[in-house]
Amino acid sequence: MADEAQDTAVKDAETDTHGDDHHGHDEQLAHHFDSHEQQFEAGKMGTWIFLGTEVLFFSGLFCLYTIYRANHPEIFMFARGLPKLGVPGFLDVSWGALNTVVLLVSSFTMAWGVRTAQLGKRKPTMVLLSITLACAFGFLGIKAIEYSHKYHDGVIPGIAWHPWAPKHGAGHGDGGGDKHKPDGKHDGEPAAGKGVHGDSAGQKGKEGEKGKGAAKDEIDYANAPKWLTSKTHNDLKTFMGIYFCMTGLHGLHVIGGIVLIIWLLYRTRRGEFSKQYFGPVDFVGLYWHLVDLVWIFLFPLLYLIKPEQYLG
Amino acid sequence: MNEEPTGAETHDADHGHVHVMPVWLLGAILGALLVLTALTVTASQMDLGDLDIAVAIGIAMVKSALVCMFFMHLLFDRLFNTAVLLCALMFMTLFIGFVLMDTFQYQPDIQALQDLNAAQPAP
Numbered sequence: 215m216a217d218e219a220q221d222t223a224v225k226d227a228e229t230d231t232h233g234d235d236h237h238g239h240d241e242q243l244a245h246h247f248d249s250h251e252q253q254f255e256a257g258k259m260g261t262w263i264f265l266g267t268e269v270l271f272f273s274g275l276f277c278l279y280t281i282y283r284a285n286h287p288e289i290f291m292f293a294r295g296l297p298k299l300g301v302p303g304f305l306d307v308s309w310g311a312l313n314t315v316v317l318l319v320s321s322f323t324m325a326w327g328v329r330t331a332q333l334g335k336r337k338p339t340m341v342l343l344s345i346t347l348a349c350a351f352g353f354l355g356i357k358a359i360e361y362s363h364k365y366h367d368g369v370i371p372g373i374a375w376h377p378w379a380p381k382h383g384a385g386h387g388d389g390g391g392d393k394h395k396p397d398g399k400h401d402g403e404p405a406a407g408k409g410v411h412g413d414s415a416g417q418k419g420k421e422g423e424k425g426k427g428a429a430k431d432e433i434d435y436a437n438a439p440k441w442l443t444s445k446t447h448n449d450l451k452t453f454m455g456i457y458f459c460m461t462g463l464h465g466l467h468v469i470g471g472i473v474l475i476i477w478l479l480y481r482t483r484r485g486e487f488s489k490q491y492f493g494p495v496d497f498v499g500l501y502w503h504l505v506d507l508v509w510i511f512l513f514p515l516l517y518l519i520k521p522e523q524y525l526g
Numbered sequence: 527m528n529e530e531p532t533g534a535e536t537h538d539a540d541h542g543h544v545h546v547m548p549v550w551l552l553g554a555i556l557g558a559l560l561v562l563t564a565l566t567v568t569a570s571q572m573d574l575g576d577l578d579i580a581v582a583i584g585i586a587m588v589k590s591a592l593v594c595m596f597f598m599h600l601l602f603d604r605l606f607n608t609a610v611l612l613c614a615l616m617f618m619t620l621f622i623g624f625v626l627m628d629t630f631q632y633q634p635d636i637q638a639l640q641d642l643n644a645a646q647p648a649p
Binding site for chain 1: 543552555556563573578593603610613615618621625
């Protein structure tokens with residue numbers, strides 16, 4: 215009868231030492247759940263509520279983006295640039311698209327890994343989680359390449375900010391002995407329809423520019439590249455701020471995902487999951503798909519903006 | 527005891543208590559997502575006038591719907607999970623919508639003030 219079963223369960227719980235192997239209950243089922251199904255559904259609901267908070271988290275930055283795009287669309291010209299006007303673009307669609315593909319593939323392998331975990335297959339789960347992890351590192355690697363280009367162009371907000379004098383050639387700024395290609399172009403990078411990195415920003419800024427330590431209001435606009443005026447300088451700062459905040463926050467989430475997947479690999483290797491108990495794999499998978507979802511929106515919003523959309 | 531606690535014992539031994547996604551379906555969704563990515567990049571090379579951003583966001587929404595329904599399993603899950611996501615998205619829409627309304631209302635005034643200050647620099 216139900217009462218007797220309940221009394222037995224209470225008695226088992228009271229005499230249960232947990233150091234004892236003969237539990238009489240499932241170690242993978244927490245005491246406060248009646249079944250694996252209930253435990254899983256509860257975890258899934260909790261995960262979705264957490265994902266809801268993540269959506270709200272990112273919505274702050276998407277709101278920032280929307281307001282700027284509505285009120286000052288011209289700042290987004292620095293995404294793909296305006297070659298005809300000599301305005302440089304700083305985002306490469308090819309890298310962005312590659313990152314999109316990398317994350318989509320990683321979502322596929324993650325979802326497949328959830329499937330194999332649900333089927334209790336330990337080794338395939340480890341393989342699929344490892345591929346997902348590799349894709350995550352691939353994404354970060356591509357982002358590192360992109361960020362390093364921006365460092366060379368001097369558009370990382372902070373002490374390295376010097377878009378009037380990108381660090382190529384000798385005798386620039388602090389002369390940090392960087393290894394650059396002489397014309398400042400990044401030859402390994404696929405062309406993305408801008409191609410003005412080395413031209414306007416390089417030669418003209420060379421002679422009259424101040425050192426890196428100059429305060430911003432001491433910029434010699436007369437000798438700076440033609441596209442750089444007081445207004446476009448502020449515009450560039452704003453655009454780069456938006457870009458780094460959005461991709462930076464997303465990148466932090468990727469790093470968080472990497473930590474979680476490594477944790478899953480550790481637990482899978484130890485055989486902690488089974489056909490009955492695979493919740494953590496499923497839930498980390500949901501988080502990882504959210505990371506992918508955010509990038510699915512970031513990519514067109516940051517990389518695919520067309521000049522016609524901000525020219526008056 | 528509320529719901530049936532022992533759903534676990536009543537189905538086949540191949541898997542536990544959930545609907546498992548077939549690999550071919552996952553692969554098909556990946557294929558669709560890659561095609562949509564190519565589509566959005568291609569569309570970004572074309573001039574669609576006012577439709578530009580609508581097309582980009584529209585394709586992104588289709589992609590995210592596919593990820594949510596299939597990779598994230600929402601199509602086969604309890605409706606409550608979908609409701610949680612939709613509520614978050616609805617809040618985001620309200621958030622951005624109202625801020626946009628606000629800025630469209632007052633931005634002209636701000637711009638006028640800035641233009642005024644630019645024309646007459648402070649002494």
